[in-house]
Amino acid sequence: MLVLALDTSTPAVVVGIIDTDQESPLAERFVINPRGHGELLTPLIQEIVAEAGLTMSRLDAVVCGTGPGPFTSLRVGMVTGASIADALGKPVYPVCSLDAIGVAAAEVDDLLVITDARRKELYWARYHRGVRVAGPAVGKPEDVRVPGVVLAGHVASLYAEPWELPDRGIEYPTTATLVAAAGDALLTGAEPGEMVPLYLRKPDAVEPGARKSVIQA
């Protein structure tokens, strides 16, 4: 089965094509550019399709990271994934982006995946041998910190030292881990779940209060 995987929940644009019968992807790209997801994503997909010697119509499914992540770039990836799948008439499988890091450390008993949520906060989830046992959620670093865990995620290296915790050194989702996180649903062709972005925060909007007077006192 030929699968296009993509994730835009972190500063990286991650795209790849994998044949599920093989270990390594046919082609993939990894570009760190937190403000360029919208411009980069589709051309990168076009590149890997060509590099893999394929056409879009050969793809059997799409796997798409659903965050949590900064909203605008997360949306770019999810809308792209959903639109490609719609145009192909093929399913799109949503995957929590943190799961695509968690599955990569399946040997770890207690893994804490953290990514940058901006506003001095972290997105996080905890994994036992690759299976999510808590989260995803968002919180202040001091509330996210847990003793005795192993860290992963692209900001783990920033917290490993002050928190005195080991860093597993897995920073971002990859083609292979996104597909692995999609699991049996993808491989058996089960009905995919809904493509709902994991924002974990409400929109910043305040209902207006009383009007200010325009007449000077």
Place this chain on the structure above:
Amino acid sequence: MTVVLGIETSCDETGVGLVRDGVLLGDALSSSMAEHARFGGVVPEIAARAHVAAVVPCVNEALTRSGLSLNDVGAIAVTSGPGLATALHVGVAAAKAYAMTLGVPLYGVHHLAGHAAADTLEHGPLPAKSIVLIVSGGHTSLLLVNDLVLDPVVHLSDTLDDAAGEAFDKVARILGLSYPGGPAIDKVSRDGDPHAVKLPRPLTGPRDPKLGFSFSGLKTAVARHVEAEQKAGRELAVADIAASFQEAVADTLTRKAILACRLHDVSTLVVVGGVAANSRVRSLAAERCAAAGIELRVPPMRLCTDNGAMIAAVGDLLVRAEAKPASLSLATHPSIELTWAQLDRSVAEVLQNQ
């Protein structure tokens, strides 16, 4: 003949339309307006979230209404600016994905060019020269349009502050009326005296820019009047105030639009945008155009407000003009002025087929 699929997500409406050879084949619209109502205006993040949920369903609904499938689509056009940045990204990402997957050309379109093109879907091609008044919650602009896609659009004026529709929303709030303010004010004004409250006609003094617009001061004038009345312990004559405000807006808009026609020797005025739905703006425009011998064109309401069909209409004109498509790295331009209907193209490229 190429079927063009147009996608619009610049504000709070997710719109998709299909146009072929100047004919609207079908469209779909999903609005997040109700979700913004309690905030008194459009919240960008709420709008963007709604676009994510709506864009693919709208594409499919528009296709169903057209009796077409995605395989019939020969080109994609999308609003790539101006508008709310985070909202624009959704439509542009979708447009690129469809264009790449279907293997069809992509065109980035200026939102205001879409508004100008909307009327062609109802009343046929625009004449060689027209004045377009775009008046909505986000824009108040006078444009001199020659060939919409081959010639540069001359931006005659923009509002210096609030858009007219924004002023309607704010005045409605001052008067305790509902959001959006346009329909609410239009309704209560029917029972009001448009001359009851003396309100200014902004930027109509001898030294003001002749075609300039400004509505912030008018809104404040209403607020001052309301506060003075309240301070004096008088009951607010809401209908009279609303009618007087509406008259001031309609008077200013139509006066300047007619003047633009005269100054540029143009005999067609096109009024588009949500505020074109206002009954007094329409009736006064009709009255003054008739008196000045100017042909007035106002598209039906569903084409006046933001929609995907108008973007498809521009895409259709671009396809027929054999314009060069955009690349898949097409960027968004949240605050770009309208010069060319097609964005992300150098002037040389636009001119190559002339």
